[in-house]
Amino acid sequence: MTLSTALKTGDLTALPSRRDEDWRWTDLRGLLRTLPPAAPAHDGEVPAGPFAGLADAETVFVNGRRVAETEMTSGVIALRFVALADTASQSASHALVVKPGESLVLLESHEGRAKGYVSDVALDIAVGEGASLERIILVEDDAEAINVVTAEVALAPGARFAQTVLTSGARRQRIETRVSHPGAHADARLDGAYLLDGQRHADQTTVVTHAGVDGTTSQLTKGMVTDQARGVFQGRIVVSPGADQTDARMGHHALILSEKAEVDAKPELLIFADDVSCAHGNTIGALDEQAIFYARQRGIPEAEAKAMLTVAFVGEVVERIEHDGARAIAAAWVAKKLGSPE
Known part of the structure; x- marks a missing residue:
């Protein structure tokens, strides 16, 4: 289904x-x-994306149709999914292969520039032996949109995959990543941050399946919900029989800043091997009232103090982004969403 x-x-x-x-x-x-009916083709200009100026090449989908593509297997590429039709449906799929030994940065954006659309995006990503891929995903949907993004990621021995998802949610939104991990000294990092207000909803779901010996996975997701927003985190790490010496770490931490907001979290470790090192942590709470008090004593308004503390809370995820330009854009995006000075 x-x-x-x-x-x-x-x-x-x-x-x-x-x-x-x-x-x-x-x-x-x-x-x-x-x-809703299928979105019409768009033959006009497409506004610049959030990572403009950072990429060596760009692939663009508008209303579910590919309108521009540049083939590259190394360097920095932008992958954009743009919704420009109100109350319409769109779907798109894209395959990406990183050749053995190559290094690629993928700057992926989902840009809701229309109202009330329904969108489905499917990605098929393969990272070759000894190759490296850093995927940074910035999702800015319309408040009334429905958007599902699903990525199937296959790693080869010695491959390295790093991912950071940044989202402000939608009426319903799910960003799902499934990683086939071979062990064999391959490494995966799966991070995310969600900043939700109003009645927005964001679901970050990940599944990493370790199939072989000597694999590592690190995962950190942080979120903030206020008003009547709802954040969902589902993280599952599976260590298959024989996947000994797997090292897997998962952490999810969220702030709830209003009585009607909600966070649902389900971190899972399914371990079917003996010689492993695996752990997960999950915390959900509020901002430190004492820290807010100290800030107000120093003349900082309460709203600004809360924004500063939340920026610092989410900042750990942002700082793990390796690409300098993308990290700067992510930090500015967080500060803008939270109304904090950059």
């Missing part, structure tokens, strides 16, 4: 619902009573 299938067939029963364990907090069937 997927949104993609529903958009292709028009069959609403293909939508995932709360009866599906992995979708119980991101119910699409109960929300979508009708599917």
